[in-house]
Amino acid sequence: MAPPRITVVMLAYGPEPYLVDAARAVLASTDVTVELIVVDNGCTGDGIDTVRNLPGVRMLRPEHNTGYSGGCAVGAAEATGDWLAFVNSDATVAPDALAKTTAVAAEEGVGAAMASIRLADRPDLINTAGNPLHFAGLSWAGGNGEPATAHAHRRSVPSLSGCCFVIDRRLWRELDGFATEYFAYHEDTELSLRLRQRGLRLEYVPDAVVHHHYEFSRNALKLYLLERNRLVTLLTTYQTRTLVVLAPALLLTEAAMLTTALTGGWARHKIRGWRWLWQHRGWLRTRRRQLQAERRVPDGVLAELMTGRLAPTNVAAAPGMGVFNVLAGSYWTLAKPLLKRH
Structure with missing residues (x-):
C-alpha cells in the first residue's frame, strides 16, 4: 500500500527562530509522502531563505499578512496531498508523528486528529493533549505542564490544538476551512465545534509526539482577537435555543471579561471587538446560516463535551x-439538562 500523501501547511511571520528546524523535521517524516507549503506572511528571519531552498518545499507569499486563518487558507488551496496537516513554525514533529496522526484521522467517524504536543524544553511535560471548551466559548491548553505519562492513552477531545493536527483535504474543502475573518486565534476551536456538529470525533494521539517552543504572550492585538473571535464562534455555531438558555451566563461572562479588560488596561480593545461585531453583522448572519445548515448534531449532545469551570x-x-x-459552574449545572431536552 502506498504511504499517505500529506500536504503540510506552515506559516512564517516575524523572526521565526525555529522555522528551519520545524521545516526539516516535517520533511524528514517517515511512512508518508509529504510536501511542505510555507506561507510567508512577512518573515523577517534569515531562516526563510534556507527553507525556501529545501527540497520538497513550496513557498507562497501573499501580498499582505493574511493572519493564521488566512495563511492556512492560502496554503491549503495549493495542496496536492490527500491529507492536510497544519504544523506551527515553532514545533518540531517526531519522524513518525504525521504518519501516526494521519492513520487515526483516516478512521471511520474521525473528523481530525491531533498530536501529543510537548513542551520543547521539557519534553516529558505536556503543552496540550486536547483543549477543554468552556460553554462561554473559552478554551485553553489542556494538560499544560502535566507529565506526558498522565496523557499516555488515546482519547476523544473537545477541541483540537492548531499546533499540529491532520484532516482529510476533502473534508477541509467541504467545510471551507477556517474563516479568514478570524485572522488569528480561536479558529481551531470553531473548526472543532463544526466537526463535532457533524457527528465526527476529534482524537488525541499520544504516541505522535511534537515538541513545541511554547510561549504564552499577551498583547493588545491578541486580546482583541481572542475576545472578538470567541464571540464570533458563539454567535455563529450555537443554536438559537442554546443562546437563549445561556444568555444570563454569557452576559455574566461579558461583564467579567470587561472587568478584566478594565483592570488590565485593554478595555478599549474589548469594546473594539463589540464594534467589529456590529459593523460585520451582515457577515455574521450569513456565516450563522451556513454553519447552522451544515450541522447534524444538536447542542444538547455537544454539551457533554463542555465544562462550566475555567482552569487554565x-x-x-x-x-x-x-x-x-x-457562578458560571452553577448555572451550567442547571442549563445543561435544558439543552438536552431539545
Missing part, C-alpha cells in the same frame, strides 16, 4: 476567577 494552567488566575467559576 498556562496563565495566572485573574482576580475573581473563583467567584466566576462558582
Whole structure:
C-alpha cells in the first residue's frame, strides 16, 4: 500500500527562530509522502531563505499578512496531498508523528486528529493533549505542564490544538476551512465545534509526539482577537435555543471579561471587538446560516463535551476567577439538562 500523501501547511511571520528546524523535521517524516507549503506572511528571519531552498518545499507569499486563518487558507488551496496537516513554525514533529496522526484521522467517524504536543524544553511535560471548551466559548491548553505519562492513552477531545493536527483535504474543502475573518486565534476551536456538529470525533494521539517552543504572550492585538473571535464562534455555531438558555451566563461572562479588560488596561480593545461585531453583522448572519445548515448534531449532545469551570494552567488566575467559576459552574449545572431536552 502506498504511504499517505500529506500536504503540510506552515506559516512564517516575524523572526521565526525555529522555522528551519520545524521545516526539516516535517520533511524528514517517515511512512508518508509529504510536501511542505510555507506561507510567508512577512518573515523577517534569515531562516526563510534556507527553507525556501529545501527540497520538497513550496513557498507562497501573499501580498499582505493574511493572519493564521488566512495563511492556512492560502496554503491549503495549493495542496496536492490527500491529507492536510497544519504544523506551527515553532514545533518540531517526531519522524513518525504525521504518519501516526494521519492513520487515526483516516478512521471511520474521525473528523481530525491531533498530536501529543510537548513542551520543547521539557519534553516529558505536556503543552496540550486536547483543549477543554468552556460553554462561554473559552478554551485553553489542556494538560499544560502535566507529565506526558498522565496523557499516555488515546482519547476523544473537545477541541483540537492548531499546533499540529491532520484532516482529510476533502473534508477541509467541504467545510471551507477556517474563516479568514478570524485572522488569528480561536479558529481551531470553531473548526472543532463544526466537526463535532457533524457527528465526527476529534482524537488525541499520544504516541505522535511534537515538541513545541511554547510561549504564552499577551498583547493588545491578541486580546482583541481572542475576545472578538470567541464571540464570533458563539454567535455563529450555537443554536438559537442554546443562546437563549445561556444568555444570563454569557452576559455574566461579558461583564467579567470587561472587568478584566478594565483592570488590565485593554478595555478599549474589548469594546473594539463589540464594534467589529456590529459593523460585520451582515457577515455574521450569513456565516450563522451556513454553519447552522451544515450541522447534524444538536447542542444538547455537544454539551457533554463542555465544562462550566475555567482552569487554565498556562496563565495566572485573574482576580475573581473563583467567584466566576462558582457562578458560571452553577448555572451550567442547571442549563445543561435544558439543552438536552431539545
